[in-house]
Amino acid sequence: xxxxxxxxxxxxxxxxxxxxxxxxxxxxxxxxxxxxxxxxxxxxxxxxxxxxxxxxxxxxxxxxxxxxxxxxxxxxxxxxxxxxxxxxxxxxxxxxxxxxxxxxxxxxxxxxxxxxxxxxxxxxxxxxxxxxxxxxxxxxxxxxxxxxxxxxxxxxxxxxxxxxxxxxxxxxxxxxxxxxxxxxxxxxxxxxxxxxxxxxxxxxxxxxxxxxxxxxxxxxxxxxxxxxxxxxxxxxxxxxxxxxxxxxxxxxxxxxxxxxxxxxxxxxxxxxxxxxxxxxxxxxxxxxxxxx
Amino acid sequence: xxxxxxxxxxxxxxxxxxxxxxxxxxxxxxxxxxxxxxxxxxxxxxxxxxxxxxxxxxxxxxxxxxxxxxxxxxxxxxxxxxxxxxxxxxxxxxxxxxxxxxxxxxxxxxxxxxxxxxxxxxxxxxxxxxxxxxxxxxxxxxxxxxxxxxxxxxxxxxxxxxxxxxxxxxxxxxxxxxxxxxxxxxxxxxxxxxxxxxxxxxxxxxxxxxxxxxxxxxxxxxxxxxxxxxxxxxxxxxxxxxxxxxxxxxxxxxxxxxxxxxxxxxxxxxxxxxxxxxxxxxxxxxxxxxxxxxxxxxxxxxxxxxxxxxxx
Numbered sequence: 001x002x003x004x005x006x007x008x009x010x011x012x013x014x015x016x017x018x019x020x021x022x023x024x025x026x027x028x029x030x031x032x033x034x035x036x037x038x039x040x041x042x043x044x045x046x047x048x049x050x051x052x053x054x055x056x057x058x059x060x061x062x063x064x065x066x067x068x069x070x071x072x073x074x075x076x077x078x079x080x081x082x083x084x085x086x087x088x089x090x091x092x093x094x095x096x097x098x099x100x101x102x103x104x105x106x107x108x109x110x111x112x113x114x115x116x117x118x119x120x121x122x123x124x125x126x127x128x129x130x131x132x133x134x135x136x137x138x139x140x141x142x143x144x145x146x147x148x149x150x151x152x153x154x155x156x157x158x159x160x161x162x163x164x165x166x167x168x169x170x171x172x173x174x175x176x177x178x179x180x181x182x183x184x185x186x187x188x189x190x191x192x193x194x195x196x197x198x199x200x201x202x203x204x205x206x207x208x209x210x211x212x213x214x215x216x217x218x219x220x221x222x223x224x225x226x227x228x229x230x231x232x233x234x235x236x237x238x239x240x241x242x243x244x245x246x247x248x249x250x251x252x253x254x255x256x257x258x259x260x261x262x263x264x265x266x267x268x269x270x271x272x273x274x275x276x277x278x279x280x281x282x283x284x285x286x287x288x289x290x291x292x
Numbered sequence: 293x294x295x296x297x298x299x300x301x302x303x304x305x306x307x308x309x310x311x312x313x314x315x316x317x318x319x320x321x322x323x324x325x326x327x328x329x330x331x332x333x334x335x336x337x338x339x340x341x342x343x344x345x346x347x348x349x350x351x352x353x354x355x356x357x358x359x360x361x362x363x364x365x366x367x368x369x370x371x372x373x374x375x376x377x378x379x380x381x382x383x384x385x386x387x388x389x390x391x392x393x394x395x396x397x398x399x400x401x402x403x404x405x406x407x408x409x410x411x412x413x414x415x416x417x418x419x420x421x422x423x424x425x426x427x428x429x430x431x432x433x434x435x436x437x438x439x440x441x442x443x444x445x446x447x448x449x450x451x452x453x454x455x456x457x458x459x460x461x462x463x464x465x466x467x468x469x470x471x472x473x474x475x476x477x478x479x480x481x482x483x484x485x486x487x488x489x490x491x492x493x494x495x496x497x498x499x500x501x502x503x504x505x506x507x508x509x510x511x512x513x514x515x516x517x518x519x520x521x522x523x524x525x526x527x528x529x530x531x532x533x534x535x536x537x538x539x540x541x542x543x544x545x546x547x548x549x550x551x552x553x554x555x556x557x558x559x560x561x562x563x564x565x566x567x568x569x570x571x572x573x574x575x576x577x578x579x580x581x582x583x584x585x586x587x588x589x590x591x592x593x594x595x596x597x598x599x600x601x602x603x604x
Binding site: 026029030032033036037039040041042043044046047050058061062064100103104105107108110111112115116117118119120123126127130132133134135136137138139140141142143144145147148160161162163164166169194195198219222223225226230240241244245248249256259260262263266267270271274275278281 | 314317320321324327331332335337338339340342343351404412417418419420423428433438440441445447448480484540543547548551562569575579582
C-alpha cells in the first residue's frame with residue numbers, strides 16, 4: 001500500500017527523460033548548452049572589449065583584454081563624427097513607423113475580423129499576399145516615387161513606406177478574430193458606435209498584442225538597412241546602420257576600435273529593449289512564426 | 293405585390309443578420325480600412341506592379357525626371373540577364389548560401405530547442421535570452437563585429453587558431469572561405485529564431501508519446517527520431533520555407549563584409565540588384581533582377597501552401 005504514493009513520481013521522471021542515465025545525460029546537455037552560450041555571447045564581448053581598446057592595441061598582436069581601457073573610441077564617434085545625429089534619425093524613424101503601425105494595423109485588423117463590408121475579401125487577400133514579398137522588389141519604384149515627390153533625404157521619405165505593414169495586420173486580425181462577439185454586441189446594445197466599440201472594448205483587450213507589435217516594429221525598423229541606404233544619401237540623414245556600414249566600408253574600415261564602439265551604440269539600445277520585454281518578443285514570434 | 297415581397301425575401305436570405313443599411317456598414321468598414329489601404333496601395337501594391345513594368349524598360353538615371361517617358365524594350369532585360377555571367381554567379385552564390393545555410397541553421401536550432409525542452413530546468417531563461425540575442429541585433433553591427441573577428445591579423449579567430457598551432461586562412465579575403473564565413477555568421481545569427489519556434493512546437497507534443505516510447509525501451513536518440521521529428525514535421529516545413537525566403541534575400545552581410553568579393557564569390561542576387569540599380573543606375577535591369585528573385589520566393593511560398601494543404 002505504501003508503495004503507491006512512492007511510485008507515483010516515477011512516470012514523471014520517465015517523461016522528462018526517456019531512457020537510462022538521466023543525470024549523466026543531463027550533464028552533457030548542460031555542457032552543450034553552456035558551450036553554445038559562450039559561442040553566442042562571445043562576439044558581443046569581443047565587440048564590447050574592442051570598443052574600449054586604445055588604438056595602439058590594434059597595431060600589435062591581438063589580445064582579448066585592452067591594455068588600458070579607454071573611452072577614446074566613443075568620444076571620437078560623438079565629436080568627430082555625427083553619431084548623436086544618426087542616433088536621433090534612427091530613433092525618430094523607428095518611433096514614427098511604430099506609432100503608424102500601432103494605429104493603422106489594429107484598425108484594419110478589426111475591420112477584417114469583425115466588420116461586414118464590401119471589398120473586405122479582396123483587401124484581405126491583397127494584404128496577406130504581400131506578407132512574404134522581398135523588400136528589394138519595392139525599392140526601385142519607391143525610390144523613383146520619392147524622387148518625384150522630393151522626399152529623398154527627408155524623414156517622410158524614410159518613414160512613409162513603412163507606416164502600414166502587412167505583418168501587423170496579420171497579427172492583429174488573428175488576435176481580434178478571437179475576441180468574443182458577445183462583448184462587442186453588449187457595447188453596441190449600450191448604444192456605442194463602431195469607433196467607440198473599437199476604442200473602449202477592443203483596444204484595451206488587445207494591449208499585450210499591441211505591445212508585441214510595437215516592439216517588433218521598433219526593432220525591425222531600428223535595424224533596417226537596404227531602404228535607408230538608398231533613401232538617405234546625405235550624411236545628415238544617415239541612420240545608425242547606414243552610418244556604420246558606410247564608415248566600415250569606407251575611410252574608417254581599419255579603425256577597429258571606433259567601428260566596435262559604433263556597433264555598441266547600434267546594439268545596446270536593442271539589447272535593453274529585448275531584455276526588458278523578452279517574454280513579449282519570443283511569445284509573439286512563437287505564435288506568429290514571423291519576425292516582423 | 294408578389295414581386296417586392298420576393299425581392300425582400302431574397303435580400304433577407306442573402307444576408308440574414310446584416311443591418312438594414314448595407315451602405316452604412318460599407319462606410320464604417322472602409323473608414324477603418326482606408327488609412328492602411330491608402331498607404332498600402334501607394335507604397336507596396338503599386339510599387340510591386342511598377343517594378344514589373346519597369347523590368348520591361350531601359351529605365352536609367354535620366355528617366356527619373358520623367359518616368360513615363362522611358363523606353364519600353366520588351367523582354368530585352370530578361371534576355372540580357374540570361375546571358376549575364378555575373379547574374380548566374382549571383383544566383384549560384386545565393387543558392388549556395390541557402391542550400392548550406394538553411395539546413396545547418398535549422399539543425400542547430402532544433403538541437404538547442406530539444407536540449408532546452410527536456411530535463412533542463414535551471415537557467416532556462418538565461419539560455420533562451422542568450423541564444424536569441426543575435427536575432428534581434430542589427431545585421432550591419434554583427435557583420436562589422438564578425439569582419440573584425442575574422443580579420444586575419446587583428447581578429448580573435450586566427451589568434452585562437454594560432455594558439456593551437458594552426459595558421460588560419462584570410463577568411464573573407466579568400467574566395468574559397470568567404471562564403472562559408474558568411475554562412476557561419478548567418479547560422480550564428482538565426483539559430484535562435486529557429487530555436488524559439490521549435491520550442492513552441494515541442495510544447496505541443498503530448499508527454500504521453502515520450503512516456504510510451506520510454507516504456508518501449510527507446511533511448512534519447514530513438515525518442516527524438518521516432519517521436520520528435522514526425523510530430524514536428526509541420527513546424528520543420530514551415531521553418532524551412534520562412535528561413536529559405538529570408539536567406540534568399542542575402543544582402544547586408546556581403547555588403548558590409550566583402551562588397552560581394554573576392555572575385556564575386558559572395559555576390560548575392562540582392563547585392564547585384566543594388567549594384568545595377570544604385571551604383572550603375574540601370575534601374576530597368578535591376579527591376580528585372582528583383583523580379584526574378586520575387587518569382588523564386590513566390591514559387592517557394594506557393595509550394596509550401598500546397599505541401600501544408602496535402603499534409604492535413
